[in-house]
Amino acid sequence: MTTVREATIALLRALDMQTIFGNPGSTELPLFRDFPDDFRYVLGLQESIVVAMADGYAQATRNAALVNLHSSAGTGHALGNLFTAFKNQTPLVITAGQQARSILSCEPFLFAERATEFPRPFVKWACEPACAQDVPAAIARAYYVAMEPPCGPTFVSIPVDDWDRPCEPIRARRVSAINPGDPAALTDAADALAIADRPVIVVGAGVARDQAWDEVIALAERHNAPVWVAPMSARNSFPEDHRLFAGFLDAGREKIVARLQGYDLILVLGGPLSLYHVEGFGPHVPEGARVIQIVDNPAQAAWAPDGMAVVANTRLAILSLLAGPLPMERAAPPLRQPAQVLQGMEFSDSFVMQQIARLRPRGAIVVEEAPSSRGPMHDHLPMLERDTFYTCASGGLGHGLPAAVGVALARPSEKVIAVLGDGSSMYAIQGLWSAVQLGLSISFIIINNGGYAALASFGRIFGLDKTVGTQLPDIDFCALAEGQGLSAVRVTDANGLDAALAASFSARGSTLVEVVVS
Incomplete structure (x- = not known):
């Protein structure tokens, strides 16, 4: 029979997760016994650095990255960038060492008390398996949950003596959770977009996450609609030298309303519109404007203060909009003024x-x-x-x-x-x-x-x-x-x-x- 470690390594290999980011502590060492040649360990000199390296790697590969932390102390160091990974909607599987099961009742040195509660609320799922044999299945579930939109970190606490226990191997499965969106709502959105006098598009990071770059360009050009970037967007979702690029929205209620004044339909793709950094007052959108938001995060759809929200994969939703009615003829919006060329007299x-x-x-x-x-x-x-x-x-x-x-x-x-x-x-x-x-x-x-x-x-x-x-x-x-x-x-x-x-x-x-x- 295989060991927990061997079953886990085989699972990670099947999930294409041979890169492990970590800063090892005593309770993690048995995982790395006979470490296989096709795996690599990426060392960071502090746990917050480890999580951020994994975050960048996971975003760029579009696959969950594996992070190995050390019990409470290491997890505590990592929490700042764990919060960022959660907000970035980055898929991470975070494992943390735990002391041996036989001495947990004695509050041993470097153990994690209530390990699964510590990283919440900034993980989607957390588990300390009830027995050693459940560890590979817990890691598998952590992977599938991390990869389900909205993607995000998950957490598994693993006692140090689990790795050498015998267990059954576990097969990797295909789990698909791509949401094409409610057809009736998307038909309504396509109809509204076609008859709008002055539509505008606001793009967020979800456009990049869902690989909808070409589709959003096609949608903007089809409707001759200017494109703004959503407040504090963490990815680039539209070419900033395109004739329809309008600029960046500020994270303030009154400024957003002022920027979008005069548009009768505001289509938000892949990110929240009403993301504020300072207190504001008055309406959330200009008077007379209808808002339709298409996001992959149900929480964003729920807290949006105005308009209709559709939870969907951005790329698939845009394809539905492109299949909608032809729009009325519209004049091209004015071009964005280019930035002044600086000569360096003021070294800024x-x-x-x-x-x-x-x-x-x-x-x-x-x-x-x-x-x-x-x-x-x-x-x-x-x-x-x-x-x-x-x-x-x-x-x-x-x-x-x-x-x-x-x-x-x-x-x-x-x-x-x-x-x-x-x-x-x-x-x-x-x-x-x-x-x-x-x-x-x-x-x-x-x-x-x-x-x-x-x-x-x-x-x-x-x-x-x-x-x-x-x-x-x-x-x-x-x-x-x-x-x-x-x-x-x-x-x-x-x-x-x-x-x-x-x-x-x-x-x-x-x-x-x-x-x-x-």
Whole structure:
């Protein structure tokens, strides 16, 4: 009879999950006895980094990634990026070690009390199997649940003495949960879209998750409808140089209403429209506008404050809309004004974004976590190709740097550019070590503005003239990078920026460019 470990390894191989992300502790070690040659273990130097690397990898491969954490302490370290993975709707199977069953009643050292409750509510399902023989079946169920839309993390706590117990092998199954949407509701949406005088489309991350890039372009062109990006969208879902691209919606009620004023039908695809970062008042949509939202997450459909919501796979739903009635003839919307070309007299993050856009290799993937530079990025660093942008949907820091490692691991033939803030970088700076050890080609661009500039800006909303704890002087990012094996360069003015970026983008390994901006 096989052991729990052998049955689990066979299951993971069948599910194409031979990459394990982790930071091992004592209660996890027996899993790795006789570790097979066709598996690889990706080491992160802190558990939050481990989860974010797995998050990037899972998003880029479109398959659940396996994460191995250490009981309560390791799971606790990982919770920030577990929250982000939940908001990103990233499929992860997270296993955590538990002390031996025979001593659990004695509260042993490094055990997990109420292990399945600890990661909630940011896992879709959690289990500590009742007996060792149930471990492979629990991991299988965790995989299927993680992959069911809306995708997300799941959690299995495994006692250390389970791995060597005998058990029956378990076969991998095919489980499909793709939802094409309610036909009657989609017919209603197609009819409404065809007769609207001024329709507008709002795209969210679900368009990218459901691989609906071509379909949403076809729908926008069919209806001559401008396309806005939903507030805080974590993926790119429409080419930002397209004639119908309109811009980005802010996460504020009044600003959303102002941007969408004058449209009589608002079609939201793959993401929430009413996602707010600040308190607002008044209507959620312009007067006289009908809202139809197509999302893959029932929770988003439930809390949407206005309009009809259809839970469906975005790509399949758009195909239904494309099969609907031909629209009335409409005039093309006005073109979006191009961003002003900057000369670098003021060495700003806007200028840095512009030069990244000019010099990046074709097909390069941008992973971003620079909150105070998100606006300049929108203005000067357009995303032009499908699946070339990833960011954090939760607003928590410490995801972008290691997520770039995971994306690069999944897509080794493409250059990955990690655009990071100085404050964000310090949450996960150890991730540079993993990038080097894995031999990945990542350009880490740290925009150093000397503090948590986004927080200082946000403080003005509350009438604060000064925000405490937002200054970050005297951090040498080049020294931190070089100490972990990267080549690094510091740029303080426009004269040296292009050469530094070009060298980083052409390098075969990982490099870091620290850009000190005003």
